[in-house]
Amino acid sequence: MSAPFDLVVIGGGVTGAGVARDAALRGLKVAVVERGAPGCGTTAASTHLIHGGVRYLLYDRLTTHATCWDSGHIVRTAGDLLTRLPLLWPVYRDHARGLETVETLLEEYDRFQPMKYGRPHLRLSAEACARLVPGIKTEGLVGALSFDEWWVDAERLAARNLDSARAAGAEVLLGCKADAFLRDGARVAGVRTGGRDLRGRVTINAAGPWVDQVARLAGARLPLRLMKGTHLIWKDPKRVPVGLLLEAEDRERYVFVIPSPLGTWVGPTDLPAAGDPDEVRTTPEETAYLLRSVRRYFKDWPETPDSTVVGSRPILGQPGAEKLLSRDFEVFDHETRDGIPGLLTIGGGKMSDYRVMAEAATDAACLKLGSSARGTTQLTTLGGESVGEIPDWPQPCPRLKRFLRARPRLRELHALAYLGAAFASHLARRIAGRRPEADADGFRRHYDEGRASGRPRPVSRPSGG
Numbered sequence: 001m002s003a004p005f006d007l008v009v010i011g012g013g014v015t016g017a018g019v020a021r022d023a024a025l026r027g028l029k030v031a032v033v034e035r036g037a038p039g040c041g042t043t044a045a046s047t048h049l050i051h052g053g054v055r056y057l058l059y060d061r062l063t064t065h066a067t068c069w070d071s072g073h074i075v076r077t078a079g080d081l082l083t084r085l086p087l088l089w090p091v092y093r094d095h096a097r098g099l100e101t102v103e104t105l106l107e108e109y110d111r112f113q114p115m116k117y118g119r120p121h122l123r124l125s126a127e128a129c130a131r132l133v134p135g136i137k138t139e140g141l142v143g144a145l146s147f148d149e150w151w152v153d154a155e156r157l158a159a160r161n162l163d164s165a166r167a168a169g170a171e172v173l174l175g176c177k178a179d180a181f182l183r184d185g186a187r188v189a190g191v192r193t194g195g196r197d198l199r200g201r202v203t204i205n206a207a208g209p210w211v212d213q214v215a216r217l218a219g220a221r222l223p224l225r226l227m228k229g230t231h232l233i234w235k236d237p238k239r240v241p242v243g244l245l246l247e248a249e250d251r252e253r254y255v256f257v258i259p260s261p262l263g264t265w266v267g268p269t270d271l272p273a274a275g276d277p278d279e280v281r282t283t284p285e286e287t288a289y290l291l292r293s294v295r296r297y298f299k300d301w302p303e304t305p306d307s308t309v310v311g312s313r314p315i316l317g318q319p320g321a322e323k324l325l326s327r328d329f330e331v332f333d334h335e336t337r338d339g340i341p342g343l344l345t346i347g348g349g350k351m352s353d354y355r356v357m358a359e360a361a362t363d364a365a366c367l368k369l370g371s372s373a374r375g376t377t378q379l380t381t382l383g384g385e386s387v388g389e390i391p392d393w394p395q396p397c398p399r400l401k402r403f404l405r406a407r408p409r410l411r412e413l414h415a416l417a418y419l420g421a422a423f424a425s426h427l428a429r430r431i432a433g434r435r436p437e438a439d440a441d442g443f444r445r446h447y448d449e450g451r452a453s454g455r456p457r458p459v460s461r462p463s464g465g
């Protein structure tokens with residue numbers, strides 16, 4: 001029997017929604033099944049940042065590079081869902097990382113910022129920081145650095161990708177769980193959802209942290225290193241006037257404080273969470289840890305959040321310590337991997353590179369379908385308008401990225417080598433002459449100019465593979 005669909009997609013998080021849009025725009029007949037609402041899984045539990053991940057510069061530089069690269073496409077195509085969110089990183093005398101180290105990190109981040117229309121960092125005095133954030137602890141405050149990110153309405157990002165897919169002819173089934181795979185012998189031939197069979201020539205498993213559960217329905221396994229993350233939420237959207245990155249109470253990790261239309265979010269935690277992602281819960285210890293971390297800086301911070309949100313990061317199975325896990329993604333072909341034709345899985349990654357993940361998964365499906373249609377999701381906004389000229393930023397070398405993913409120590413050394421060189425030249429510049437520190441008005445002007453002028457010009461070419 002011929003299949004009514006070229007492609008059946010499981011999962012309507014940002015990744016599955018991105019796949020559905022990409023494939024529908026290529027002219028494929030697409031169905032997507034989501035057991036809940038668009039983006040209701042990890043996407044909704046994320047910190048809602050379109051960012052490169054400053055901290056990956058410490059151990060996974062190529063992920064920062066790759067994610068900034070695709071974030072630029074997201075800014076161009078989904079700009080109406082994004083708000084510029086400059087973050088302040090206050091530094092205290094007793095912090096594990098001092099001003100020069102943090103500034104070196106942000107100078108390196110500046111290399112990638114132009115890819116995603118981010119403004120360069122600023123160095124601020126303690127007084128300027130205290131003026132920008134009334135109520136923040138001033139004892140021991142030695143200054144602050146700022147860096148630029150985007151806040152995104154994450155669930156709408158998934159929903160709008162699905163709308164775009166629907167407009168291009170895709171069938172979008174919400175509240176429909178893929179209960180089983182349809183089989184033609186060994187071949188996966190679509191999914192069964194409720195009483196309905198959706199026959200497809202290729203099926204893509206884009207179920208985020210549930211990809212292993214879904215793969216098991218076909219008799220395959222996809223071990224992940226799931227890491228759960230909790231945010232505490234206070235309804236007041238402006239408990240702080242600017243976003244913050246604060247050293248947490250363990251002095252190893254950092255927590256964001258994000259003012260947003262969804263309230264003020266504090267988090268996330270980052271803890272191993274093997275097992276069923278549906279069983280992941282916020283523990284009292286996590287709540288207490290986040291509260292203690294924010295109350296280190298704001299002694300009047302209210303003790304009881306209005307709500308909490310928790311989700312599991314869908315990190316690929318890989319060797320190495322938890323704090324060194326790579327956020328890289330991969331498309332798995334279950335035909336070559338497990339002898340199951342007709343099934344692909346897209347795993348890993350971040351919301352900030354969902355578009356290129358979707359493109360890679362759809363490329364793999366097109367190869368199987370014998371279609372030469374190319375992805376066009378970078379060319380038009382989610383509303384269907386042309387994005388205009390696209391800057392030609394280099395991507396990181398895919399072979400090096402793959403090589404380093406399996407070698408956490410080498411990956412860390414690769415990142416630290418860049419930081420070491422950057423630190424040496426940062427110190428030389430500091431010795432040669434202090435750069436002026438920005439005051440509170442300078443901070444506001446710097447980021448408001450970024451908003452007004454839309455897309456600042458690139459300042460330098462990034463390096464790093």
Ligand SMILES: Cc1cc2nc3c(=O)[nH]c(=O)nc-3n(C[C@H](O)[C@H](O)[C@H](O)COP(=O)(O)OP(=O)(O)OC[C@H]3O[C@@H](n4cnc5c(N)ncnc54)[C@H](O)[C@@H]3O)c2cc1C
Binds near residue numbers: 011017051348352
């Ligand atoms: C705490 C935390 C903070 C994060 N912060 C950020 C951030 O700020 N920026 C960033 O870029 N990334 C962030 N991430 C990572 C990012 O959220 C994820 O990489 C991304 O949202 C994954 O999207 P997804 O579509 O792959 O998965 P999901 O959003 O989980 O989507 C998978 C979907 O599949 C559905 N599904 C599962 N099983 C079935 C089935 N059998 N049938 C039908 N549907 C099914 C689920 O309902 C779900 O909606 C964060 C992650 C966490 C946990």
